Amino acid sequence: MRIAQVAPLYESVPPKLYGGTERVVSYLTEELVRLGHDVTLFASGDSETEARLVPACDRALWRDPNCRETLPHHVRLMELVFREARNFDVIHFHCDYLHFPYLRRHATPGVTTLHGRVNPHDLQPLFEEYGETPLVSISDDQRRPLPGANWQATLYHGLPRGLHTFRKHGGDYLLFVGRISPEKRLDRAIEIAHKTDRQLKVAAKIYDEDLAYYRNSIEPLLRESKSFVEFIGEVGGKDKDELMGNAYALLFPIDWPEPFGLVIIESLACGTPVIAWNNGSVPEVLVDDETGFVVDTIEDAVKAVPRVARLSRQTCRREFERRFDVTRMARNYLEVYSRLIDGVAPHSVLSSGDMEATIWPTLSHIA
C-alpha cells in the first residue's frame, strides 16, 4: 500500500523531547515501513525516518527561534501533499483539519486522526460542513462532543515494545511526568506524596504559556515541598526510561478530559502502575485494581498508594503488549485504510474549472 503520513510541523518526527502527536506519527510510520509498505512522511526537515521524507519546512517550527507564524508553513504543507495526492492509495492526516476542503475535492481516500481535545464550540460548524470526512478518535471519550462525525474507529496509541524496559521491581518514589499546566494538577501529585510520606520526582516541561501559572502556583509549592519533591525538568530517552521504570507508581491527577495520555502507556510498558483521575481516556486505558487505580479524589488516591504494592508489574507490562503495542496500532490503521480504499469509488471532479464538492459516501462506523 502506498501510504502518506502528514504530520504537524511544530516538532520534528520524532520530536527531540516532548511532542505526543509527532511521537505517535513516528512510531506508526516506522512500523508501517517495517511491515513492508511504501510510506511517505510529510513533516519538518529535521525529522528522521525510514520512510521517504518530504520536508515541508527546514526545521521544527517550535525549535526555530525565527518562526513567528506557524500557519504559513502548514498552508504550504497542504500544497505539497495534494500535489502528490494521486500517488498514494491513502493519506493519513495528523494535523487537525486544515486539509478538509482539499480532501473533499480529491479522489485519494484520506483519514484524519484527531490528536487533541475536541472543542465543539469551534469545531462543530466545521465538522458539520465536512460530515463526510473519515476520522479516527484516540479514545471513545474524545469523540463524545461530536457524536455525529464520520468516526471510523477508536484506535489507541501504541509504542514499540523495545522503547521502555520492563523492570520487575519498582522503587519507592512517586512520579509525575508531563507538562506543568493547570489542568495537569501537579499540585495534587505533591499533596498525595506528602500525605503518603513518599518522595515525588517531577519530570516536567514548562511551556511559555504556562510560565505565569508555574511562577504563581507551582514554584512556591515546590519550594515548600523540596524536602520530598525533586524537580527534574524535561527528560527523554534512557533517563526517562529509568525514571519511569524505577518508580513505585505514576501519578496522573488530571482534571481535564485528556484524549489520550501517552505517559500512561509508557508507564505500563515499564511495569509501573498508574494512579489516575477518572477523566478523559483514563477509564478506557487503565484497568482499576489491575494496572493501577482510577480515582476521583485526593483521599481515594492516598488510599490507592499502598495498594499499588499488591498489583503485578508483570500484568502492567502484559496489558501494554496486548493493547498498546505499535504493531497492533499499525495493523488497526491498515484495516481502516483498506476499508476506505475498497469502500469508495473514485469520483471525478466537474471539469468546468470550478471545484464542486465531491461528497464521499459516509462509511459505517466501525467500533
Next chain:
Amino acid sequence: MRIAQVAPLYESVPPKLYGGTERVVSYLTEELVRLGHDVTLFASGDSETEARLVPACDRALWRDPNCRETLPHHVRLMELVFREARNFDVIHFHCDYLHFPYLRRHATPGVTTLHGRVNPHDLQPLFEEYGETPLVSISDDQRRPLPGANWQATLYHGLPRGLHTFRKHGGDYLLFVGRISPEKRLDRAIEIAHKTDRQLKVAAKIYDEDLAYYRNSIEPLLRESKSFVEFIGEVGGKDKDELMGNAYALLFPIDWPEPFGLVIIESLACGTPVIAWNNGSVPEVLVDDETGFVVDTIEDAVKAVPRVARLSRQTCRREFERRFDVTRMARNYLEVYSRLIDGVAPHSVLSSGDMEATIWPTLSHIA
C-alpha cells in the same frame, strides 16, 4: 462588477471598537456598493453592511468568550467563498494567505491585500510557492521584505470623508491613540509630553498578550505621570472624533515598521498634525513640515512640538481628502480588479479528478 470581499473573522465588519483590517474592509465594501457594484461580504454574522452578507460564523471570534480556536472558522470560510467563486468577477481577500492554494485552482481572479507586517522568515517559502498570486501592499515599505512577489499596487487606506470632523482649531493636549504594546512606545509619548510641559491623553487598548508589558512597564509610568497624563482606555465613534479633533498633535512614536497606521490619517482628517517616528509607512503618509513632523529621536520630537503651531490644520484635512479618502481607495481597487479580470483568460482545471495547479500569468507591477 460582481465583487466578493473576504474579511477575517476576528472582529465584525465594521468592528465594535478596535480592528484596523475590518474597518478598512467595511469602508471599502460600503463605498463599492455606493458606487453601484454588486458586492458580497464574507464576514462574521454580527457584521453590518449594505452588501450581501454571507456569515462565516455567528459572531466576531474575539468577541465570543467561547471561542478558543479561530482557525476552524477560517477554514470553513474558505469553503463558503470557493463554493460561490464562479458567481463573482473578482474576489478580494483580506485574511492573510489561507486561500492561496484554492485561488490557484479556480478560474475567478483574486487579489489579496496584506494588512499586517510581512515576516519573511515564515512567509517567504509560501510566497515563493504562490509567486503568481496577485497582492496589494498598503505601503511601499510593507512589501520590502518580499520584493519578488506579484505586487499589483500599493494602495493606501482611505476613510469616508464624513467619519471625522475637521476642526479649524485644536486644543493644547498631545494625544496617543492605539494599542499598548512595546513597539508602540507609549513611554516615548509620555516623555515628550513631560519635556514639553503638555498634557497627554491616552486612548489605548490593552490586549491580553500585552498585559504583562502594561503591568511591568506602563502602569508604573502612568502612576508617576498622572499629573499630566490622562489614561482614557478604548474609545470609538463620537468620543474618538472629539478627542482627536481637539488635540494639538497626535504622537505616533512607533519603533517597528508598521505597514499603515490608520490613526495617522484619522488625525489628518480632523486637521490634527502628527509627530511620528520615521518607521514603516510614516514617510509615505506624512509630509514633513506640512502635515506633521517625521522624527528619529526624542529630542527631535520635542523640538517639533512647538513647531506644530505653525502648521496649517487645513492642509492636514486637504491632504486627507486628496490621498486618503475612501472613494479614491475604492476607485484604485476597481482599477486593480479590472486589470485582473481583463488580463487573464479563464483556465480550465484538468478533469482527471486531480487538482493540478493552474498557474496564473504574472501581471506587471503597477505603481
